[in-house]
Amino acid sequence: MPTDYQIWNIAESFVAGILSETELSDLQQRLDAEPAYSAAFRECVDMLRSLDAAAKNKKLRATLKDIQHGAGKHAIEKPRTIPLRSHFFRTAAIAAGIALLTSFSTYWAINNNNKKDLSQYNVLRRELENIKRSQNQLIKDITIKNTQPVSVVKYTGTGFAITNSGYFVTNYHVTEGADSVYIQDHEGDYYKAIVIAYEPKTDLAILKVDDDDFHFGKSEVPYTFAGYKAGLGSRVYTLGYPDDEIVYNEGYISAKNGFQNDSMQYRLELPADPGQSGAPVLDAKGNILGIVTAKGQQNEGNTYAESSEALLQLIHSLPKSMNLHIPKLNKLVKLSREEQIQKLEYYTCSVKVYKK
Amino acid sequence: MPKTGLTLYKPVDTEQHLLAEFALGERAATEKIYDRHYKILNGWILKNGGSSNDAADIFQESMVILFEKAQNEDFRLSCKIGTYLFAISKNLWYKKIERQHKQPGYLPDNAGSDEGFDKEYEDDINVHVEREMHYETLNAALDQLGEPCRSLLKAFYQQDKSMMEISEEFGYTNPDNAKTQKYKCLTRLRKIFYSVQAK
Numbered sequence: 001m002p003t004d005y006q007i008w009n010i011a012e013s014f015v016a017g018i019l020s021e022t023e024l025s026d027l028q029q030r031l032d033a034e035p036a037y038s039a040a041f042r043e044c045v046d047m048l049r050s051l052d053a054a055a056k057n058k059k060l061r062a063t064l065k066d067i068q069h070g071a072g073k074h075a076i077e078k079p080r081t082i083p084l085r086s087h088f089f090r091t092a093a094i095a096a097g098i099a100l101l102t103s104f105s106t107y108w109a110i111n112n113n114n115k116k117d118l119s120q121y122n123v124l125r126r127e128l129e130n131i132k133r134s135q136n137q138l139i140k141d142i143t144i145k146n147t148q149p150v151s152v153v154k155y156t157g158t159g160f161a162i163t164n165s166g167y168f169v170t171n172y173h174v175t176e177g178a179d180s181v182y183i184q185d186h187e188g189d190y191y192k193a194i195v196i197a198y199e200p201k202t203d204l205a206i207l208k209v210d211d212d213d214f215h216f217g218k219s220e221v222p223y224t225f226a227g228y229k230a231g232l233g234s235r236v237y238t239l240g241y242p243d244d245e246i247v248y249n250e251g252y253i254s255a256k257n258g259f260q261n262d263s264m265q266y267r268l269e270l271p272a273d274p275g276q277s278g279a280p281v282l283d284a285k286g287n288i289l290g291i292v293t294a295k296g297q298q299n300e301g302n303t304y305a306e307s308s309e310a311l312l313q314l315i316h317s318l319p320k321s322m323n324l325h326i327p328k329l330n331k332l333v334k335l336s337r338e339e340q341i342q343k344l345e346y347y348t349c350s351v352k353v354y355k356k
Numbered sequence: 357m358p359k360t361g362l363t364l365y366k367p368v369d370t371e372q373h374l375l376a377e378f379a380l381g382e383r384a385a386t387e388k389i390y391d392r393h394y395k396i397l398n399g400w401i402l403k404n405g406g407s408s409n410d411a412a413d414i415f416q417e418s419m420v421i422l423f424e425k426a427q428n429e430d431f432r433l434s435c436k437i438g439t440y441l442f443a444i445s446k447n448l449w450y451k452k453i454e455r456q457h458k459q460p461g462y463l464p465d466n467a468g469s470d471e472g473f474d475k476e477y478e479d480d481i482n483v484h485v486e487r488e489m490h491y492e493t494l495n496a497a498l499d500q501l502g503e504p505c506r507s508l509l510k511a512f513y514q515q516d517k518s519m520m521e522i523s524e525e526f527g528y529t530n531p532d533n534a535k536t537q538k539y540k541c542l543t544r545l546r547k548i549f550y551s552v553q554a555k
Contacts, residue, residue, distance in 0.1 A: 005539035047546050053427065054491040055513045056381055060423050063383055064416045067390045 007037075011044040015052070154354055158240040158279040158292070159183060159207065161216045161347040162315070166209035167324055168216075169311060170278030170351050171293055172198045175205045183209060183349040185216070186246075193351075197318055202264050202310040203293050206318070207351075217346035222331035223280075225308045226287045230266075232256055238270060238292055239341065240279030241350035247273070248341060251301065259294065264310040266290050268303045278351060281305045286332025286340055371437055379426035390419065393438045397445050404449065414452070418444040421484045443476040451481075497549040505541035512538060 010027060013019050019027065031038040157174030161167070168183070175181055181193045191209045198205035230236075230253060237250040251270030258265020268281065272292055281290040288308050296302030318324055332340045377385035394415055401411035418441045425431050433440055498506055504526055511517045511525065523534035 005536060005543070008539040008542050043546060043550060044542075047542065047549065050490065050494050051509070051513045053424075053487075054494050056427075057420065057424070057491060058514060059381055060386070060420060061416065063381070063386050064390070064419055067387050068412050068416070 007041060007044055011041060011048055015045055015048045154352055156241065156275045157277040157351040157353070158275065159349050159351045160239075160278075160280040160288075160344075161221050161349075162206065163325060163327070164215050164217060164220050164347075166193075166211065166214045166216070167196075167206060168193075168209070168349065169204060169206055169291060171291065171306075172200050172203045172205040173293075174277050174351055175207065175353060176200075178353045178355050180354045181207060182352045182354070183207075184241075184244075184352060185349050186345050190352075196322070197314060199310075199314050202306055202314065204291065204306055204311055204314050206314065206324075216349075217343075219331075220329070221327040221347055222329075222343050223282065223286050223288050223347075224327055224330040225312055226283070226289050227309065227312060229256060229307060229309065230283060230287075230289045234289070235284050236268065236270065236281050236289060237337070238272070238276070238279045238281050239344055239348050240272070240276030240292065241348075242273035242275035244350070246345055246348065247276075249276075251303070253289075254302075258304045258306075259296075264307055265293070266305045266307055267296075268305055269301045270303045270305075271301050272303045275350075280344075280348065282332075282340075282344075284337075286330055286335070371433070375422075375426050375431075375433065375437065378423065381423075386419070389422075389437060389441075390415075393441050396438070397442060400442075400446070401449060405453070406449065410449070410452070414445050414448050415441070417448055417484075421480055424484060424487060425480065440477070444480065447476060447478070447481060494549060497545055500548055501541065501545055504537075505544060508534075508538060509541055509545065 010019075010023075013023075014027070031041060155174060157170050159168040159170035162169055175195050175198070178195075181195065182190050183193050184190055191211055191214055193207040193209050195205055195207050232253055232255070234253045235250070236253060237248065239246055239248055241247070249271050251268055253266050254269040255267035257263050258267050266281070266289065270281070270292075272279070272295055276292050277294070279292040280288050281292060283289055288311075290305035290307045291311065292303060293306050294304045296304065312326070315324060315326060332343065335343070374385050374388060378389060394411075397415050397418075398408060398411040401414065402408070406414075421444055422437070422441060498509060501509070508522060508526060511522050512519075517525070519531040519534050519538070522538075523529070523531045526534065526537075528534040528537060
């Protein structure tokens, strides 16, 4: 065995205590004589003892863990019962009492405040809606009395014919979420209508009267739709149903672009009331320039209208099988304003929307 | 009860004998000490803002301290085993709470601190902490050794395998070769261990 390893051999025997008397005295002599050897020997002995002790420590910990697990199994209930011993009862009772009181009072407080909160919430929602759109949509809100259930609310808007056979246009926001839509024509008769197309972005909806024998007037629609954007300052007028009666208003184009610079809209200086959403905007020669959509917030006469271009886009996107032909002939050109209006009355209607 | 009567007749059932057996690592003695003294500590820890898990951890540490002290053959307890374990455990628990108080976000309350600290056996705990660090260094050095030295030394010291078994398991021709290999490994371990310790 190499001398390097002999030192371990002796150290091991020394630690184990199995050196004989003579071996011990030999070792002692050598340790006294050679300090370097002595230092090395001490390190070796330390090492071996540490290894032994560390191993024992590890085993003890393993044993203790084992005992703990065993103790945990059959003593599992005993430590758990300690917190409920008699001197904890009073504290527990007080705590439970406070908890009970707190929950009851919270329950009462919540119940009491609930209604107030709800109404505040509603107001807030309306505010939000206003901010979101920043423009008042011209829907008239009529609550039906007696004849209809209270939960049913009726909105009214205005619509005008695209074809004499019953296709007409109004605002998307008028028909949005509707359970059913009816129109009331010039004569005061009701007809059911169905939505056949809509475009929320430009706020337009195309509907058809659900009656094959229905016709707006005796002849084809007398106006045409402008495929261009009319100039600033053009005189315009509109016909709508803010009430049961048809109402005439006139004004001018005050800006070429609409709300938030929407190029598909016009900004008008034109008085408009709730219920006139979807009303036609015409120029002096009887061309449809746009559809009244919304009212600005700043001042009274500020109104926005979707342009006829947006409507034409929507019509062109429909399948040809629908047989929706845009009127080509403008019969209003040479007529006076009063004559124009007389004809227009037949092709304009009130739109009534029922929803829950 | 006949059972307790029986144990009473056993002459080894004195504290000093029990401690000696415990020092040898005998499971029966360890279990006896554990069962006798754990419950009291558990109750005390629960009353002082700790859980059963805390109690188990603290008591284990106290047992290790007692064990290390008992390794010294001249060791004589100046008090009962239970008293010693309880005092050490209390001290350890106060130290733990103190450490928690120093952590950020701690909201001070009066739980467990109204009795004040009785720093009994402070030296024993300090020695214990140092010794645990020593063992940690040793284990780290062992892990740095690399194979087959690491496994060989672990087999010999921690798994109590004989040189015969080791020579077979590690493929040495005879136990003497294995022994030479073991000394080689010890030499390397010594170098790593003392260089780490010097730092």
